[in-house]
Amino acid sequence: MPTxxxxxxxxxxxxxxxxxxxxxxxxxxxxxxxLGLLPQEGGGRYLMLRKTLCQRLGLAIGQALEISxxxxxxxDYVALPDELAxxxxxxxxxxxxxxxxxxxxxxxxxxxxxxxxxxxTRARYAVELAERLAQGGHPFRAS
Numbered sequence: 001m002p003t004x005x006x007x008x009x010x011x012x013x014x015x016x017x018x019x020x021x022x023x024x025x026x027x028x029x030x031x032x033x034x035l036g037l038l039p040q041e042g043g044g045r046y047l048m049l050r051k052t053l054c055q056r057l058g059l060a061i062g063q064a065l066e067i068s069x070x071x072x073x074x075x076d077y078v079a080l081p082d083e084l085a086x087x088x089x090x091x092x093x094x095x096x097x098x099x100x101x102x103x104x105x106x107x108x109x110x111x112x113x114x115x116x117x118x119x120x121t122r123a124r125y126a127v128e129l130a131e132r133l134a135q136g137g138h139p140f141r142a143s
Contacts, residue, residue, distance in 0.1 A: 003048055003049065003050055003051055003054075004048075004049040004054055004059065004061065005046050005047070005048055005049075006046060006047040006048075006049060006065065006067065007040075007044065007046050008037065008044070008045045008046055008047060008067075008069070010044065010045075012069055013037055013044075013045040013069070015069070016037070016069045016070060016071050017071050019039075021037055021071050022036060022037060022075060023035070023036055023037065023071075023072035023075035023103075024036075024037045024047075024069045024070060024071060024072055025069070025070045025071075025072050026047055026067055026068070026069055027067065027068045027069075027070075028049070028057060028059075028065060028066075028067055029057060029059075029065060029066050030066075031057055033053065034072055034077065034079075035047050035048070035049075036048070036104075037069075047067075050111075052115055075103065076103040076106075077103075078103065078106040078107050078110050079110060079114075080110050081110060081113045081114040081122060081126070083113055083119075083122040083123045083125070083126040084109070084110055084113045084114075084122075084126040084129065084130075086126070087126040087127050087129070087130035088130055090130070091130045091131075091133075091134050093133075093134045094129075094130040094131070094133040094134040097133035097134065097136065098133055101139070105139065108139075108140075109129055109139050109140075112125060112129070112140070113125045113126045113129065
């Protein structure tokens, strides 16, 4: 299943703060998720549901979805997978470099590690990422 796009009606995104609101807590069929409220050409907004999120929630293409939105009280929050948290704790200079990135980039780094299926792959991704960060490199490009 590919990534899914959910169009958000104007009244719904205006109710959570309008254009100023970039991050929301979207409750999808009763499951709260932190998501970006993304701008659309023409002024609308949409939510992007990653493939892994759709699979976890058992969503199918075209399936009706009950959604409620609330502004995210902590828009820079990043849920770190255990493997990445351990790697950053063991490598203080990597932690400093990680925190220097934008919230979006920190979420992308965490997702890269979290989306790996096997524990050994998650651990390897976390160590490689921490090493690149500690050396001042780009998080996703090997030097």
